[in-house]
Amino acid sequence: MNLLRGCPAVLGLLLAALGTVAVAQPAAGPAPGIYSCVDKNGRRLTSDRPIPECIDREQRELSPTGTVRRVIGPTxxxxxxxxxxxxxxxxxxxxxxxxxxxxxxxxxxxxYPDKAAHDAERAAAITHVDEVTATAKKRIAELQERRKKIDVEMEFYRKDPAKAPMNLQRQLLENTEEMAEQQRFISGQDQEKRRVHQRFDAELAQLKELWAARVVPPQAATATVPAASR
Known part of the structure; x- marks a missing residue:
């Protein structure tokens, strides 16, 4: 110790080293919590760790002073x-x-901001279906004219159509099949027109509610006007 008094520089280094050691020591961690709950039998239980008997119910973690740190829900x-x-x-x-x-x-x-816009699109959709149907009907008219010519040629084989030339029989078969196909197509377009009307009817019912919801009631609009302006 006398040696240290005689050497101020050594004493300073020693004190600095001791201060560094003190700073380097970790601070003590938080105190462990206390777990508390009431089990299914009504007993209050406490433990230094989560309580297995209360896994199906709420548990509270308390600090050493008794304050609630957190509430743990049931597992x-x-x-x-x-x-x-x-x-x-x-x-x-x-x-x-x-x-x-x-x-x-x-x-x-x-x-569709209004009914006029919705009606216009319905009309356009129906017009498109009608145009497609008209094309099919025009084709049927052409097939009917062709059929008349085939029937004239087949008249020579009326008693035994099987004796007609194969080319003529093929024309008759193709004409019959295409006629049936066009009829089925027209029938499908009739169903499509009904579907279009059903879709637009359903949309219109929904749109009427949406349009009505956009309209501000007159009394509400009046209420927003300042008294000085009325």
Missing amino acids: LTEHEREVLEAKRRKDLEERNRIAEERRRERVLLAR
Whole structure:
């Protein structure tokens, strides 16, 4: 010690080293918590770790002073987790469905701002179907004219059509098949016209509600006008 008093520089280095050691020592961690819960039999249990008897119920972690650090929810079983996940997926699907429905409504309103726009598109769709049907009917008329010529040639083989030339028999068969095909096509267009009307009828019913929801009630509009301006 006398040696240190005589050497101030050595004493300073020694004190600095001791200070560094003191700083380098880690601070003490937080005090361990106390877990507390009431089990299914009504008993209050405490432990220095999560309590297995309360795995199906809420537990509280307390500090040494008795304040609540956190609340730990019940640990779910595998079946309970599956049920919870299924509910989560169902809720998500429902939210997505509602969002998609709102998106379609916005698109519908943008496309048909009023009934006149909707009526015009219905008329255009029906006109298109009628034009396609008219083309098929025109083709049927052509086939009927062709059939008359074939029937004239087949008249020579009326008693035994099997004796008619193969080329003539093939023309007769093709004419019959194409005539039937055009008739089926026209029938399909009649069904398409009904589907078009059904689609536009369903849209119109929905649009009437959407159009009505956009209209601000007169009393609401009046209420927004400042008293000084009336």
